[in-house]
Amino acid sequence: SFSALLDVLLVGKSPGREGWRLLLAGLDDGQDASLRAFAAEAARKRFGNGVFIRGLVEISSWCRNNCYYCGLRRSNRFASRYRLSQEQILDCCREGARLGFGTFVLQGGEDTEQDDDWIEDLIGKLRMEFPRHAITLSVGERDGEVYRRWRDAGAGRYLLRHETRNEAHYARLHPREMDGARRRECLRTLKALGYQTGAGMMVGTPGQTWDCLLDDIAFLEELEPEMIGMGPFVPAAHTPFARHPAGSVSLTLRLIALMRLRFPDALIPATTALATLDAHGREAGILAGANVVMPNLSPLAVRGRYSIYDHKASGGSEAAEGLHRLEQDLKKIGYHISYGRGDSPGHEVGK
Numbered sequence: 001s002f003s004a005l006l007d008v009l010l011v012g013k014s015p016g017r018e019g020w021r022l023l024l025a026g027l028d029d030g031q032d033a034s035l036r037a038f039a040a041e042a043a044r045k046r047f048g049n050g051v052f053i054r055g056l057v058e059i060s061s062w063c064r065n066n067c068y069y070c071g072l073r074r075s076n077r078f079a080s081r082y083r084l085s086q087e088q089i090l091d092c093c094r095e096g097a098r099l100g101f102g103t104f105v106l107q108g109g110e111d112t113e114q115d116d117d118w119i120e121d122l123i124g125k126l127r128m129e130f131p132r133h134a135i136t137l138s139v140g141e142r143d144g145e146v147y148r149r150w151r152d153a154g155a156g157r158y159l160l161r162h163e164t165r166n167e168a169h170y171a172r173l174h175p176r177e178m179d180g181a182r183r184r185e186c187l188r189t190l191k192a193l194g195y196q197t198g199a200g201m202m203v204g205t206p207g208q209t210w211d212c213l214l215d216d217i218a219f220l221e222e223l224e225p226e227m228i229g230m231g232p233f234v235p236a237a238h239t240p241f242a243r244h245p246a247g248s249v250s251l252t253l254r255l256i257a258l259m260r261l262r263f264p265d266a267l268i269p270a271t272t273a274l275a276t277l278d279a280h281g282r283e284a285g286i287l288a289g290a291n292v293v294m295p296n297l298s299p300l301a302v303r304g305r306y307s308i309y310d311h312k313a314s315g316g317s318e319a320a321e322g323l324h325r326l327e328q329d330l331k332k333i334g335y336h337i338s339y340g341r342g343d344s345p346g347h348e349v350g351k
């Protein structure tokens with residue numbers, strides 16, 4: 001029953017595949033709401049009413065990959081491409097530091113011009129200028145040796161969603177040149193190198209079944225990532241999935257709540273995709289157990305061109321310069337911004 005499964009989660013155990021199935025697909029609306037309330041309570045117990053902020057710098061919209069869902073895929077002739085210089089990125093981080101961010105997230109497509117050495121060099125410069133800030137990378141799949149060099153240069157965290165654990169579903173979302181097993185290998189390497197590692201999946205991608213999501217949960221239980229990024233699929237123009245419906249906000253919230261209860265220490269963002277589909281998506285995410293938001297620090301001139309999906313939110317309180325608005329929005333639901341690095345509990349000394 002629901003309350004027995006909840007008890008299993010609350011003592012730190014796994015409900016097992018059939019338990020997860022019931023929690024994912026078998027709850028009535030009242031149970032769904034109380035699940036979110038329990039999850040928010042679990043987050044407050046661990047992190048108080050503070051929400052960590054990460055300054056997101058979208059460093060390039062060029063990508064050599066061709067994921068079917070993403071507006072930045074290489075075959076999209078209509079994508080507007082830009083790449084930031086190291087000096088532009090440093091400027092974004094200077095602005096971020098001034099605004100009070102303790103973490104920078106450098107995210108981009110797999111841009112062959114911003115190559116491994118270039119990124120290593122950039123990390124070195126950031127480390128020099130911001131010795132106490134956390135540096136998070138999210139630039140896709142690389143060799144283990146490259147991840148090691150970047151770690152040695154001072155990057156401490158890495159976001160690489162596994163996207164979907166189910167092989168057939170992975171093949172439905174990516175061309176044959178891409179391989180889910182390789183991506184999961186990257187995640188294991190990142191963990192072994194001591195990165196605070198983020199995995200996660202999109203919700204509602206074409207062809208996703210309950211069993212796909214159960215495979216995702218099993219994978220997360222096996223990997224035990226420090227961060228779990230889950231957002232609804234949002235259709236992107238000029239991609240093969242442009243006409244597919246968006247993923248469900250309420251299912252995304254349920255997954256956030258379930259992962260919070262299973263991983264009380266995890267850093268779980270209320271994602272921009274959630275805020276894009278629902279005007280109150282970000283707050284709803286926090287009230288379902290999320291404890292991170294990632295306001296946009298990219299230069300105003302390029303914002304809007306990092307168009308991974310349609311109508312992506314990047315203004316208002318999704319924007320770094322809108323921190324006061326974010327603070328107000330959070331206050332309305334009884335939360336506040338937590339400044340500082342916001343490391344994963346137990347990783348505070350990591351750089």
Ligand code: SAM
Pocket residue numbers: 063069070071072107108109110138139140159160161163201202231232233234235236273308309
């Ligand atoms: N290129 C890197 C990578 O793929 O890991 C980082 C950038 S990529 C745009 C970041 C994430 O955006 C992906 O992991 C994917 O989950 C998400 N994403 C891409 N297209 C999306 C879409 N149409 N709807 C929702 N999320 C999407």
Ligand code: SF4
Pocket residue numbers: 063064065066067070071072073074108109110140308
């Ligand atoms: Fe490139 Fe990442 Fe988009 Fe895939 S999801 S096309 S790897 S930017």
